[in-house]
Amino acid sequence: MTALALHRTVTERLPVVSVAPPSPLTPAHALRESLPIAGVVLLWTVLSWLAFEPFVSWAVRTTGVVAALVYVVVRGVRLGEEATPVVTGDAASVLGQQLRLVPAPAAWFLAGVGVPALADLWSLVGLPGLFSSLxxxxxxxxxxAGVGTALLLVVAGATAALDGR
Known part of the structure; x- marks a missing residue:
């Protein structure tokens, strides 16, 4: 079998990610768009610290999640005008596009995995007046923020697909 025949066999029969459709937004653009999502959730989380009643604190944090969700849907629909449609074709294309969607939400998930190291630092430093780790x-x-970013990408791609592009 020649090298050309082998290349043709691999690219035509195996699900190769490099020939899969692009993600709705580039990972860098998606990461920039995710910053307001994280900001909204962080703002409402900080506001929940002011409520000393546990139920009120939970309600404030939940309000932040709802506000971020509304932002994600509205912004995703707006970004659908410039996004690449979400692929619903064969399994290889869907898998390839999903792999290209991973970097932006994965950055937030990896940041969340790294945060417990701050808890260890917090206990070592022991700042006066603050009794619990953040x-x-x-x-x-x-x-x-990671979930919101993934949802933003899906909403933008689905909106682009529904617009017929």
Whole structure:
């Protein structure tokens, strides 16, 4: 078998990611678009610290998640005008596009995995007047920003697909 025949066999029969469709937004653009999501969740998380009643604190944090979700849907629909449609063809194309969607949300998830190291630092430093670590809330903010980023990419791609492009 010649090298050309082998190359043709591999690219035509195996699901190769490099020939799969692009993601709805570039990873760098998606990461920039995710910063407001993280900002909204962080703002409402900080506001929840002011409520000493646990139920009120939970309600404030939930309000932040809802506000971020509304932002994701509205911004995703707006970005759908410039996005590449989400692929619904064969399994190889869907898998390839999903692999290209991973970097932006993965950055937030990896940041959330790294935050517990801050909890260890917090216990070593022991800042006076502050009795608990903020690591749990920061992990929550990073995780929600990752989920919001993934949802933003899907909404933008689905909107582009529904517009007929």
């Amino acid at each position: 690591a749990g809330d920061l992990v929550r903010v990073c995780a929600l």
